[in-house]
Amino acid sequence: MGRLLRGHKAAVVALLLLQLVQAGATLLLPTINAAIIDDGIVAGDVSVISRLGLVMAAVAAVQAAAAIAAGYLGAVVAMKIGHGLRARIFDRIQALSSQDVALFGAQSLTTRATNDTQQIQAFALLVFTMFFAAPAMGVGGIALALHQDAGLSAVVIAIVPLLVLIMYLIVRRLIPLYREGQDFLDRAGGILREQIIGAMVIRAFVRQDHEVQRFAGVNRKLTANNLQSALLVAGMLPLIMLVVNLSSVAVVWFGGHRIQAGQMNLGALTAFIAYILQILLAIMMAMYVLMTAPRAAVCAERITAVLDAEPSVTDPGPAATAPRRFPAARHLQTPSRAAAVEFHNVGFSYPGAEAPVLAGVSFTAAPGTTTAILGSTGSGKSTLLNLVPRFLDSTSGRISLDGTDIKDLPLDGLRRSMSIVPQHSHLFSGTIAANLRVAAPEATDSELWAALETAQTMRFMRDLPHGLETRVGQGGTSLSGGQRQRLCIARALLRKAPLYLFDDSFSALDYATDVRLREALQSNLSTATVIVVAERISAVEAADLVLVLDGGHLVAQGTHLELLAGSATYREIAESQLALDGRQ
Template sequence: MRRLLADHKPAVTAIVLLQLVQAAANLLLPTVNAAIIDDGIVTGQTDVISRLGAVMAVIAILQAAAAVAAGYLGAVVAMRMGQQLRGEIFARIQSLSSQDVAVFGTQSLTTRATNDTQQVQAFAVLVFTMLVAGPAMGVGGVVLALQQDVALSSVVIVIVPLLLLIMYLIVRRLIPLYREGQDLLDRAGGILREQIIGAGVIRSFVRQDREVRRFARVNSSLTANNLQSALLVAGMLPLVMLVVNISSVAVVWFGGHRIQAGLMNIGALTAFIAYILQILVAIMMSMYVLMTAPRAAVCAERISAVLDMEPSVREPLDPKPLHPKTGDSPATGPAVHPAGTVPPGTLAFSEVGFSYPGAEVPVLAGISFTARPGTTTAIVGSTGSGKSTLLNLIPRFLDSTAGSISLGGVDIKDASLENLRASMAIVPQHSHLFTGTIADNLRIAAPDATDEELWEILETAQTMRFMRDLPLGLATPLGQGGTNLSGGQRQRLCIARALLRKTSLYLFDDSFSALDYDTDTRLRQALQTRLAAATVIVVAERISAVEDAGLILVLDGGRVVGQGTHQELLETSSTYREIAESQLALDGRP
């Protein structure tokens, strides 16, 4: 918050000055009113009434103008702070690795970027509207009340500490309630998100009642939490009004006796009552701000946790460009290539390992291989063997914890993340499309691509069969995640999107699993032609999808237990042979 305030320092300064003007005008009005009563009405001097009445009108107009200006400027600054905060949270989330995101959870990050930011923004509006004017009116009211009558001011000594005690007790209870409420809101949002995404699974297993009860438990807890905090907030106003009314009665009672005794003027009593009311209003304004402060503080704490988190994947201090470089491949020694240079698409792993923080067993260990341009390197293995983790190390979605990975002779940790990821095309394991048209989704990879280029890529990706059935063609709208397409259609569109990027390295993470064998065969043949000069890394479950690969790595327990061609591995790797025999037998092949 301090940094945000510093970014808007001129506007914040203007708001403070306007609130001080508003408070000063409010404090002057009772004094002028008292003078009108004592010097004009009581004495019957109409000129004094007219003159002081005009002054009172000017002060009232000034007070209203200052209040409107402070409120408008405060709202603008608060909205801009909210906009800036949301932008910073979004940018920080974009810089976090999948490992970092898992620390908070997707739903919690969504809540922090939306609801939590909204709470901080709403609190900023109250601060810019009331926080300076309230205390200024309170302090000024105490001073001017003492000036009017010191003896009667003993009422202030009683009511102010009483109101502060009420405020302290309520705010003290609200803080843990608000913190618990935000956590419950995260849980409720998470369950709702799971139920929406997994609606098909829930219905297929007839578990709707269970999920309804599961959500109802969290919803009830959230309702009970909100009810407790709402009762505390609602109870504050009656308590304050009770104190205010008792104070007003006490002031009028004792003030009337002092007027009767000739110790006080009528105008002074009216001014004193006005100052007492201003003191109470100032305390109420401060209480209202402080009443919302606990929730805003909890939200700001949650937002700070995201903004203060250092990404585990960091940019190099002195990034190097990715280009052909003289040198040896770190995995296999001297490479054979013209003029002793390492081609741009050459990918080399040297004793690479990866472990999650605190894990006893590494996910990957001792991975060494070289993938060269013009070849396909396949990675196979059982579920949980580390195939996708290995692939995620290449674009630095995760950072290796041991060994080194180089691309074109340059360690990928020495290249900027933007440059590194721009030098490759990736088809992720889970096919994800965005809201928009098919053309919009494809042009994510190449914004300037023409329609002719899009159709050419779609033909390579074997999408023409279903594209011909779409009346709008490239302009066909897609729902979020491409839910109006089948799994195989989404997968082929994601492949087409990657192919649209012309680069030297292509990564396919189990990207053919939703395709039938006929489409799979035709697609792989088309890819062999189109990507003949590129380095291709394929993670696959099907042996049939990697039979033609120039190099196949067999992973088991995070280690390479075999590497070679399909025929070589059938002879040398029992793990590969078991996988191949089980799959080929199912296919009816010997």
């Protein structure tokens, strides 16, 4: 809570003072009312009634003003806490590597950044509008009740521990229920996300009933969990009201006897009843806040786990060595020289894995050349490529860029020195122009069209009703796989960088389009260092260097012709694909 309140200390102090004023005014009203009854009504003194009535009205006005101000200020502070917490979670998620995100799960991170943050914000609102005033009202009510009549205070001594016991038993049961409920919420959200994204696959294999049952199972568990916690919360109010009503009956009963015996005034009895009700109200307010505390505590644990997570890929910071002779981050600026990428006995293993994904990989991607990476599915091609921009960090060996270890370069500077087309072609909701300008925010329309022409998109772009302003859905679902790939390639081309990384970025293209695109890229990227992950032999035939991966090991490297003559693995892949293409 201390970290959440950082920057809001002045507001919290002001809020505390306002609630103390509110509690003081609330406690003062029964005393004034008792004086009106005893000194005014019973004594028949109208002037006392008028004078104390005005005082009572003024105190009530102060109470109302303090309550309104405290409510407004508490809401503002709670909303700012929620705003800051969401921003911190988002910043932390942005700093996590893909490996770190996978450990939490995308759906769980979404829930923590939205639902969990909302729960903490709601809890903070209750604390700032109720919880500060409750102790003051409770302690002050007990002190004033004792002052009014010590004999009747035995009722208070009896009921307060009983209410605290009820609160303790219910809250203790709520904590594990809320923790379990948040886990069920994560699972339900994850299944729903899978079903929405994989809707076509589910329908194609007629698995709708199975998926409905799978979601229904988690939904039933979530409902049962919420029902248990709701019943506990709902049962708390009747128990409290039972204790309140019994205590009120006891006070009136014993108080009536004390008035009859001349040991107590009528005004003192009314004040005592009011203080009993205020004590019980304070306890109810505290209990209401504490009912929400278990869920907020569980959400805080989950959020803290994200905020305290140390990214597996660390940024050495802006003071680190800058890439030598790299171009500035202006779009379409021709680099003064390309960057050599060198792998020195590089390996990578996931935590807890029995075998490494990559082991002992060494090669050099020279400036002005194209290096292709070929291998069977699961051989580590994409993992190798993801090590260059440090989406993942190598666990052994060294990777250098233009002679500098990439772990000594600031992450922003490292990634600005390269342009990347990821394996999964992702577009954002918005226009085509906005998606392309992700790589080059200042690019003109003519530069966008030039990149689109190089990426072989002009045929389908001419058919779009609004051209560059045509809107695409989230993920680019309104476009075909080949169209998304070419738009992602065009986006990468807008950033003129010394290094280009293509992660299986041509798999959805037909053969003719693939050939035209590669010819266009070869002429446009002749001075850059290009690394391509590919599945097709046709995609690597013209490469200056071909790397053959098998089971995470670099088993061969050379040109296409050299590997045909000297690598059995490469020759086997080539013969199978060329035979299927009818070219053997």
